[in-house]
Amino acid sequence: MSDRPVRFGLIGLGAWGQHHANAITVTDGAELVAIAARSDASVAAAKEKYPDAAVYNDYRELVAREDLDFVDVVVPSHLHHAVATAVLQAGKHLLLEKPMGVSMEECDDMIRIANQHDRLFAVGHELRLSSMWGKAKELIDEGFIGDPLYALVELSRNPYRQGADGWRYDIDRVGSWILEEPIHFFDLARWYLERSGQPERIYATANSRQPGRPELQDNFSAIMHFSGGSYAVVSQTLAAFEHHQTAKITGTKGALWASWSGAQDRTRHPTFSLRGFDGNEVVTIPIDKPTGELFELEDQVARVVQAHRSGVPLHCTAEDGRWSVAMCLAAEASVRSGNIVSIGDYIG
Ligand SMILES: NC(=O)C1=CN([C@@H]2O[C@H](COP(=O)(O)OP(=O)(O)OC[C@H]3O[C@@H](n4cnc5c(N)ncnc54)[C@H](OP(=O)(O)O)[C@@H]3O)[C@@H](O)[C@H]2O)C=CC1
Ligand SMILES: O=C1CO[C@H](CO)[C@@H](O)[C@@H]1O
Known part of the structure; x- marks a missing residue:
C-alpha cells in the first residue's frame, strides 16, 4: 500500500x-491534478x-x-461511453x-475494456454510501424486518x-x-431486496405535462418483481416542489421507513429520519452523520481512494451500474408497450 495521494483527473x-x-479536493489522500472542460467559460472557471x-x-x-x-x-x-x-x-x-x-x-463495451486493462470501474450510485439509506440496508441484512418482501422507493x-445546452431535455x-x-x-431497490434474488420482470407507466413531449415523463411508476417472490415499487414525480424522498421496506417480521427532505437535492441542510419496527416495537434509529448527495459524493471519492490504495471493494461496480441501466431500459420498453417486460431480455 502506497501513501502517495491518488491523482485524479x-x-x-x-x-x-x-x-x-x-x-476530490476535500478528500484525504486525493489530489485534483487535471480538469477537462468544454466551453471557454467552463475552462476559465x-x-x-x-x-x-x-x-x-x-x-x-487529459487522458x-x-x-x-x-x-x-x-x-x-x-457522452459517457466515448469518454469512459x-x-x-x-x-x-x-x-x-x-x-x-x-x-x-455501451455498458458491455466499457466492462470489456475495463477487464482487458484490469482497471477499477466505479459507477456513481452514491445513495449506497448514505448513512441513512445504507443503515436501512444494514438492518435488512441483519434480519431486522425478517425476510424482505416489499420495497417502495419514492421521490417527489x-x-x-x-443541463449544459439543454441536453437533459433532449431525449437523444x-x-x-x-x-x-x-x-x-x-x-x-435491487440492493435492499437482494436477499430475494434478482429482479426478473417489470411493469412501468408514465405521463408528461407536455402533450407534445410524451418522452419527457414528469410522472413515472414501476413495479419490479424479484426471483424470490418479493417486489419493489419505484415511483417519482417531477411536477412537485422541493425534494422529498422516502423508502418503505417491509418483511416477514417488521418494517423500515426512511425519509429525506431538502429545499433541493443538493443541500447541506436536509431533514431526515429512519424509523423501524422489528416485530416488537417501533423505534427511531439514530443516524450518525448527515445524509444527502453532497455528503455521499465525498464518501464516494473517499471509497475509490481506499479501493485504489488498499483494495477495499467499490461501493457500486460496473456490473451494478449495468443492472440499473437494464432495469431502466426494460421500464422504458414497458412504458412504451404497456406490457410487462422481462429484465432478462436486457441483462442477458
Ligand atoms: N449521481 C448523482 O447524484 C448525479 C449524477 N449526475 C450525472 O452527472 C452527469 C453530468 O450532469 P450535470 O453536471 O448535472 O450536467 P451539466 O450539464 O450541468 O454539466 C455537464 C458538463 O459536461 C461538460 N462537457 C460536455 N462535453 C464535454 C467534453 N467533451 N469535455 C469536457 N466537458 C464536457 C459541459 O461543459 P460546458 O459547461 O463547457 O458546456 C458541462 O459543464 C450526467 O450524466 C448526470 O446524469 C448529475 C447529477 C447528480
Ligand atoms: O441524483 C440526481 C439529481 O437530479 C439530477 C437531475 O436534476 C440527476 O441527474 C441526478 O442523478
Whole structure:
C-alpha cells in the first residue's frame, strides 16, 4: 500500500462536476491534478477555481497524461461511453457518473475494456454510501424486518435542470428520464431486496405535462418483481416542489421507513429520519452523520481512494451500474408497450 495521494483527473465541470471537484479536493489522500472542460467559460472557471490543476479543453489531452491514477467522468449521459472508453483504453481507473451508459451495448463495451486493462470501474450510485439509506440496508441484512418482501422507493421533486445546452431535455442525449433519477431507486431497490434474488420482470407507466413531449415523463411508476417472490415499487414525480424522498421496506417480521427532505437535492441542510419496527416495537434509529448527495459524493471519492490504495471493494461496480441501466431500459420498453417486460431480455 502506497501513501502517495491518488491523482485524479476530472472530465466535466458542470453543475455536478463542480461538486465532484470539490469532493476530490476535500478528500484525504486525493489530489485534483487535471480538469477537462468544454466551453471557454467552463475552462476559465476551472483555471480560476483550481489554479494548481492543469486545465484542458479536450479531454483526450487529459487522458493522455501519464501521471493520473483515476479519472472521474461527469459529462452529459450520451457522452459517457466515448469518454469512459478513452479513459480505460489509456489505462486509467474510472469513476463514471450514472447512468453508466444509455444502452446495454455501451455498458458491455466499457466492462470489456475495463477487464482487458484490469482497471477499477466505479459507477456513481452514491445513495449506497448514505448513512441513512445504507443503515436501512444494514438492518435488512441483519434480519431486522425478517425476510424482505416489499420495497417502495419514492421521490417527489421539482423539475430537472436543463443541463449544459439543454441536453437533459433532449431525449437523444439524455437517453430517457428514467436513466436520470429513477435509476438511483432501481439500484437501491435491487440492493435492499437482494436477499430475494434478482429482479426478473417489470411493469412501468408514465405521463408528461407536455402533450407534445410524451418522452419527457414528469410522472413515472414501476413495479419490479424479484426471483424470490418479493417486489419493489419505484415511483417519482417531477411536477412537485422541493425534494422529498422516502423508502418503505417491509418483511416477514417488521418494517423500515426512511425519509429525506431538502429545499433541493443538493443541500447541506436536509431533514431526515429512519424509523423501524422489528416485530416488537417501533423505534427511531439514530443516524450518525448527515445524509444527502453532497455528503455521499465525498464518501464516494473517499471509497475509490481506499479501493485504489488498499483494495477495499467499490461501493457500486460496473456490473451494478449495468443492472440499473437494464432495469431502466426494460421500464422504458414497458412504458412504451404497456406490457410487462422481462429484465432478462436486457441483462442477458
Ligand atoms: N449521481 C448523482 O447524484 C448525479 C449524477 N449526475 C450525472 O452527472 C452527469 C453530468 O450532469 P450535470 O453536471 O448535472 O450536467 P451539466 O450539464 O450541468 O454539466 C455537464 C458538463 O459536461 C461538460 N462537457 C460536455 N462535453 C464535454 C467534453 N467533451 N469535455 C469536457 N466537458 C464536457 C459541459 O461543459 P460546458 O459547461 O463547457 O458546456 C458541462 O459543464 C450526467 O450524466 C448526470 O446524469 C448529475 C447529477 C447528480
Ligand atoms: O441524483 C440526481 C439529481 O437530479 C439530477 C437531475 O436534476 C440527476 O441527474 C441526478 O442523478
